[in-house]
Amino acid sequence: MNSNLEIHMFPCRSDNYGFLVHEPQNGLTACIDTPDARVILAELERKGWTLTHIFNTHHHDDHAGGNLDVKRATGCTIIGNGNDAKRIPGIDVTVTDGDSFDFGGHTVQVLETPGHTVGHIVYYIPDQSLAFVGDTLFAMGCGRLFEGSPAQMWDSLSRIRRWPDDTRIYCAHEYTLANGRFALSVDAGNEALKSRMDEVAEKRRNNQPTVPTTMKLERETNPFLRADVPEFVASIGMQGAAPVDVFAETRRRKDDF
Ligand SMILES: [Zn+2]
Numbered sequence: 001m002n003s004n005l006e007i008h009m010f011p012c013r014s015d016n017y018g019f020l021v022h023e024p025q026n027g028l029t030a031c032i033d034t035p036d037a038r039v040i041l042a043e044l045e046r047k048g049w050t051l052t053h054i055f056n057t058h059h060h061d062d063h064a065g066g067n068l069d070v071k072r073a074t075g076c077t078i079i080g081n082g083n084d085a086k087r088i089p090g091i092d093v094t095v096t097d098g099d100s101f102d103f104g105g106h107t108v109q110v111l112e113t114p115g116h117t118v119g120h121i122v123y124y125i126p127d128q129s130l131a132f133v134g135d136t137l138f139a140m141g142c143g144r145l146f147e148g149s150p151a152q153m154w155d156s157l158s159r160i161r162r163w164p165d166d167t168r169i170y171c172a173h174e175y176t177l178a179n180g181r182f183a184l185s186v187d188a189g190n191e192a193l194k195s196r197m198d199e200v201a202e203k204r205r206n207n208q209p210t211v212p213t214t215m216k217l218e219r220e221t222n223p224f225l226r227a228d229v230p231e232f233v234a235s236i237g238m239q240g241a242a243p244v245d246v247f248a249e250t251r252r253r254k255d256d257f
Pocket residue numbers: 058060063116135
């Protein structure tokens with residue numbers, strides 16, 4: 001019987017989250033990305049955990065910028081996308097789409113989710129019903145398309161959307177309130193969205209995190225997962241359009257919002 005993974009989440013920089021994933025039986029600890037080496041090392045110390053791995057989602061500085069400092073301090077192994085290895089500082093182990101690896105008796109599945117960057121990957125741990133999605137999916141939002149096309153991002157999100165309802169989604173930024181305001185502007189008739197926004201506003205007033213979210217909540221309220229849902233398509237006035245075009249238009253409006 002494997003022990004459950006313990007997730008320790010903490011704010012970093014202005015709006016990033018850092019995550020430590022601890023497996024007590026074998027004493028393994030992974031850090032998801034390295035937004036701030038100093039904060040990560042302090043949190044490890046506070047928990048009394050020894051870092052064994054970094055799981056990188058993509059190369060941006062607020063995700064991989066602390067890799068070398070954290071590796072120097074801990075001797076950990078860095079896992080990242082083999083197709084983007086040149087941009088992942090200190091990478092030791094390369095993974096690509098469809099790969100899985102063992103983490104203390106738990107299978108970690110890797111999906112490539114190009115869009116935000118072309119080399120973005122996410123980590124899904126089915127037996128714990130949780131996933132680390134970096135800057136691909138946010139609560140009621142998705143990552144900006146810095147490198148990939150709308151078609152790539154829509155395909156990436158469509159694959160993530162197949163995870164079960166109860167999957168806990170750990171996204172890398174606290175963008176929820178702003179995302180929700182945009183979502184209401186394009187999906188005003190969505191009752192689930194309205195009630196979620198009341199809860200989110202209350203949480204943020206009390207300075208509480210809105211991460212993790214769940215797959216069920218995102219399917220119901222995230223406009224970027226609803227480009228093929230008739231009510232949403234009608235709401236933005238694109239009846240008959242292909243889902244990828246609805247997605248692209250939604251993303252364009254968000255960029256201008
Ligand atoms: Zn990024």
